[in-house]
Amino acid sequence: MAGRPVRDMHASLHAGFRWQVPPRFNIANACCGRWAAQPDAARRIAIRAHDAPPGRESLSYAELQQRANRLSNLLRELGVAAGDRVAIVMPQRFETAVAYMAVLQMGAVAMPLSVLFGPEALQYRLQDSGAVVALCDEASVSAVLAVRAGCPSLRAMVGVGAAALRADLDWEAGLSGKPAAFTPMDTAADDPAVLIYTSGTTGAPKGALIPHRALIGNLPGFVCSQNWFGFDPAVPMRSALPQGSQAVFWSPADWAWTGGLMDALLPTLYFGRPIVASSQRFSPEGAFALMQQHGVTHTFLFPTALKAMMKAVPRVRGRYRLRLQAVMSAGEAVGEAVFGYCREQLGVVVNEMFGQTEINYIVGNCAMNGQATPVSWPARPGSMGRPYPGHRVAVIDEDGRECAPGEVGDVALHRFDVHGQPDPIFFLGYWNNAPATAAKFTADWCRTGDLAVRDAEGFLWYQGRADDVFKSAGYRIGPGEIEDCLLRHPAVANVAVVPKPDRERGALVKAYVVLTADAAAERARGQAAAVDAQLAAQLQEHVKGRLAPYEYPKEVEFIEQLPMTTTGKVQRRVLRLQEEQRAREAAA
Structure with a gap:
């Protein structure tokens, strides 16, 4: 995409930002x-x-x-x-x-x-x-x-x-x-407003009690990730009723989840703009048709949805007339393949965002589609971004100390921002579960349970959930990079990488692969075992030529669909437990 280099205004945005949370708020x-x-x-x-x-x-x-x-x-x-x-x-x-x-x-x-x-x-x-x-x-x-x-x-x-x-x-x-x-x-701003249960990817769901003030805590991330949501970034939004935006929002994210409620419905209404409601089952072609019909300018699309759209409609221009000004994505790592697709085919730089139910919208990007503005910072393909203004985020170790650049640790949010002000994004605690609430914190740091690496310029690079990362022959392996590499193969529609127990190495890298419609049809026409072996070898060579030797999947299994949460996240835990059960049965 043509355009001047994006000016990196991240530090100045943080320095000039102050929370304004009224004591009474609804x-x-x-x-x-x-x-x-x-x-x-x-x-x-x-x-x-x-x-x-x-x-x-x-x-x-x-x-x-x-x-x-x-x-x-x-x-x-x-x-x-x-x-x-x-x-x-x-x-x-x-x-x-x-x-x-x-x-x-x-x-x-x-x-x-x-x-x-x-x-x-x-x-x-x-x-x-x-x-x-x-x-x-x-x-x-x-x-x-x-x-x-x-x-x-x-x-x-x-x-x-x-x-x-x-x-x-x-x-x-x-x-x-x-x-x-x-x-x-x-x-009061601190009064409870919403009780959202976590998706339960790592155990029994817990009810996160969200206060009214949390919406205010969401706004910097929403505005940045949506490229100022149609407002003129040169005009400060100090008015109680900001005017001037012509944004139209849509997301397939269910309004029953944080992504649909706090990242879509409520912030859109907060700014007095329309949001499109659709209860239809998601389909790539249907998503493009909806955005064209309603003139959608801003959207939140899960990486899973973007992957499906990329595979189903590889060339968007000429087929659909879109008015997109911003695409935010979250829930899983976006990866370079999807990043490039959004830039080249949708005409926007996808702004990846990271957060969770308890502390939402804390890290991300504001690329402003390659335009040089005083309110943006460059997005890096594959990076989850940098802390949004108002949020003090760090990568910490088991003892709560900040990790050095390049060191893997737990992404955490401090109760106070860089100016010492309380961060309004924090949840009130888990419903009737004080021990779980206490376990979420190390001093004033709230742990996310998601692992990342911080580079020298403050960009965070997602490594996976703490229980998704595993060791194989002494190497620490995160599934995201391998999955992104496999997704670039034309036969792969979706993929999940998990450890398979192994006596010698501790674990082997295994990939569960969902084939594209064309690849699945070709597989059905041949002898399954022979086709699977040939295709698995192709995928292994595809990874070997691009990543470290120890990262290629030693085993590939083809399945019709991956286990997913209702929020669109891959449940690697289900596949991991399946592999552990198979190992126990084989040993018996």
């Missing part, structure tokens, strides 16, 4: 109430519905606030009080946004739950949280009903659409008779 008021009070509230679009029937394509900020007020009044009649947990078990749709605004302005705690959860996952969270009301639609009502008997705290179910026939209350009927006015709770 997410619902910041994201909806203040916009609904403006003269253009009836015209300003909050949510656009993809493939909606005529007359239901959009929801204004005025309508969003009015519906939220009616729902708050309904929930109050159901006995919901400040601090009570209300489960929101719905996909991307108008009612989901209404539910968040209604629950949060009451001072209650919104507990998002994915419609993809099975009975055990759903019951565990409803039981553990003590949720008193569940809001569900046709995608989730059966699952909630199936576990309701085991959730004694759950007093009522409110059903949207067809779910109303099976729930205790009909959403539409319940709201129609309620007042359109509601006096919001005057919450």
Whole structure:
């Protein structure tokens, strides 16, 4: 991409940044109430519905606030009080946004739950949280009903659409008779707002209790990773109602997860812009069509999604007319192959971001698509970026000491920024789990459990989850680099690298490979064993010629799909445990 070199303004942005966290703050008021009070509230679009029937394509900020007020009044009649947990078990749709605004302005705690959860996952969270009301639609009502008997705290179910026939209350009927006015709770910035359960990639899910102030903590990372979100970077956004952006946001990330809620829905509404809602199953072609249809300018796409898009539509220009100004990606390492695809085919430099439910949006990039501006820093392919303004991030060892450049350690966030101010991004703790909360910290450092290396210029390079990194013949191996290398092979759609137990070396490098549609079809036409052996050898040679000799996969297994969390992360733990079980059976 043509353009002047990006000026590295990272140090000056940190030096000039100061947190401004009011003692009284409520997410619902910041994201909806203040916009609904403006003269253009009836015209300003909050949510656009993809493939909606005529007359239901959009929801204004005025309508969003009015519906939220009616729902708050309904929930109050159901006995919901400040601090009570209300489960929101719905996909991307108008009612989901209404539910968040209604629950949060009451001072209650919104507990998002994915419609993809099975009975055990759903019951565990409803039981553990003590949720008193569940809001569900046709995608989730059966699952909630199936576990309701085991959730004694759950007093009522409110059903949207067809779910109303099976729930205790009909959403539409319940709201129609309620007042359109509601006096919001005057919450403190430190009051709890959201209870999100971790995805459970390394054990039983834990409920992370997020305060209202955490949204403020998200904003620097959101603005930077979204290339200033359509605002003029030369004009400071000091106004309570920033004006001037024409951004349109969309992400396939479920609004039940941190990526969809805190990285997409809430910050978009905070800035008074529209977000596209779509509950359709993700497909590469569908994603391109949606972005073209709605003129999407800013997006968050998981590396898994970008990999699928890269394989399905290798040449975007000429096929789709996009208006993209920024792409943020997180959840896994992006890798050089995807980085190059975004730059050359999507016309943007992908801004990789790193964070987690407990301390979100703390590290990343702000490449501004190669333009020289006073608010950016260069992105490096494969790097997770540098700390966003307001966050003091370091790579630390087991004793909490900062690691030297080039040394692998745990990515951690300090409770105070470089100016000694409290960082508002921090969660309040794990729900009813004080020991787990304490274990998360070493003094004032909050550990992420993700390993990285910091280079001399402060860029972080992801090495994997602490339990994903393994040793083979004395060499420390992280899966990310090997996976990225394999992904560059034209036959590979997705891949996960895990250790296979081995008596001599301790572990062997093993790759689980998902083939592209063309490669899978060719494999089906031949004799599977012979084709697999030939293709495995090709992939091994592909890695041998590009990485260290000890990094190539000694074994390759072809599978139809990788085990994934509902947030789009590969569950390497599942594959690792499978290999350990196979080793035990072989030994027996």
